[in-house]
Amino acid sequence: xxxxxxxxxxxxxxxxxxxxxxxxxxxxxxxxxxxxxxxxxxxxxxxxxxxxxxxxxxxxxxxxxxxxx
Amino acid sequence: xxxxxxxxxxxxxxxxxxxxxxxxxxxxxxxxxxxxxxxxxxxxxxxxxxxxxxxxxxxxxxxxxxxxxxxxxxxxxxxxxxxxxxxxxxxxxxxxxxxxxxxxxxxxxxxxxxxxxxxxxxxxxxxxxxxxxxxxxxxxxxxxxxxxxxxxxxxxxxxxxxxxxxxxxxxxxxxxxxxxxxxxxxxxxxxxxxxxxxxxxxxxxxxxxxxxxxxxxxxxxxxxxxxxxxxxxxxxxxxxxxxxxxxxxxxxxxxxxxxxxxxxxxxx
Numbered sequence: 001x002x003x004x005x006x007x008x009x010x011x012x013x014x015x016x017x018x019x020x021x022x023x024x025x026x027x028x029x030x031x032x033x034x035x036x037x038x039x040x041x042x043x044x045x046x047x048x049x050x051x052x053x054x055x056x057x058x059x060x061x062x063x064x065x066x067x068x069x
Numbered sequence: 070x071x072x073x074x075x076x077x078x079x080x081x082x083x084x085x086x087x088x089x090x091x092x093x094x095x096x097x098x099x100x101x102x103x104x105x106x107x108x109x110x111x112x113x114x115x116x117x118x119x120x121x122x123x124x125x126x127x128x129x130x131x132x133x134x135x136x137x138x139x140x141x142x143x144x145x146x147x148x149x150x151x152x153x154x155x156x157x158x159x160x161x162x163x164x165x166x167x168x169x170x171x172x173x174x175x176x177x178x179x180x181x182x183x184x185x186x187x188x189x190x191x192x193x194x195x196x197x198x199x200x201x202x203x204x205x206x207x208x209x210x211x212x213x214x215x216x217x218x219x220x221x222x223x224x225x226x227x228x229x230x231x232x233x234x235x236x237x238x239x240x241x242x243x244x245x246x247x248x249x250x251x252x253x254x255x256x257x258x259x260x261x262x263x264x265x266x267x268x269x270x271x272x273x274x275x276x277x278x279x280x281x282x283x284x285x286x287x288x289x290x291x292x293x294x295x296x297x298x299x300x301x302x303x304x305x306x307x308x309x310x311x312x313x314x315x316x317x318x319x320x321x322x323x324x325x326x327x328x329x330x331x332x333x334x335x336x337x
Contacts, residue, residue: 011130028130030128034137034139036125036168036171036172038168041164045171046171061168063125063126063127063168064126064137065123065124065125065138065139065149065151066124066125066126066137067099067100067101067102067103067109067124068099068101068122068123068124068152068154068288069099069100069122069124069152069154069266069287069289
């Protein structure tokens with residue numbers, strides 16, 4: 001398979017395979033220091049991003065801090 | 070802004086301590102709903118607040134440059150307190166708390182488990198469940214709750230590091246609706262009591278602090294003021310004034326007048 005189809009923040013996306021969580025952040029232009037990654041409801045800690053492989057159908061949540069009370 | 074207002078006397082007051090940390094300001098502020106990030110940053114600075122709340126949300130992937138709040142708020146200047154706003158179940162709140170902790174600033178969480186979309190009043194059962202789970206997981210839990218003493222007692226038993234009763238519903242600006250309820254919570258709990266939500270203007274903040282609570286958290290009162298920076302200054306003074314008045318101990322209320330000038334020595 002040359003591309004993975006995954007769900008990122010609720011939307012389907014394609015990413016060249018093989019890909020890690022770090023690759024996904026890079027492809028989206030996101031700084032891993034300011035984003036928290038949850039893969040299939042499990043948090044991926046920052047040091048593990050580059051060794052966490054993504055699989056077809058994975059659900060990824062990318063969150064950060066926004067204004068709130 | 071120059072100020073001649075004195076800080077509460079350290080001989081009679083003590084710094085606010087939550088979860089093993091001490092804070093110099095008893096005013097905590099949110100970062101939501103400001104008309105601009107510049108307004109927000111200046112208002113927060115004017116408030117003198119040390120604890121600043123933030124929310125956890127998805128990164129907006131459609132925007133070319135999705136800026137988180139930290140772009141406008143230096144995390145080294147403030148103690149960032151993440152909330153679980155928008156969570157309607159204990160499980161969701163626990164999930165958001167863990168995401169917030171992973172952002173890497175601290176183990177504190179302002180726990181909200183909302184029970185109703187119209188009033189945003191807390192689901193106290195979900196709140197207790199989530200508090201127990203998060204305390205078990207090493208979080209310092211500051212629990213947003215209503216003005217009910219029994220819930221507050223149960224939250225303390227569950228290990229909450231602070232209990233945060235509302236003054237009135239979130240974003241309502243209705244002020245302190247139940248001073249007795251808040252006072253009774255303060256009188257019975259050992260952990261700090263921080264009034265969260267509902268304060269609309271400086272007199273609300275002052276009256277709230279006069280009940281003896283340990284602090285106030287507010288957001289909309291600043292963000293929706295015509296001049297958020299000026300209101301932030303007013304709130305800073307109001308919180309300090311209310312605290313000082315509480316420590317000073319007010320005079321008794323009487324149903325009759327008592328003259329302030331001598332009744333003797335009047336000319337004939």
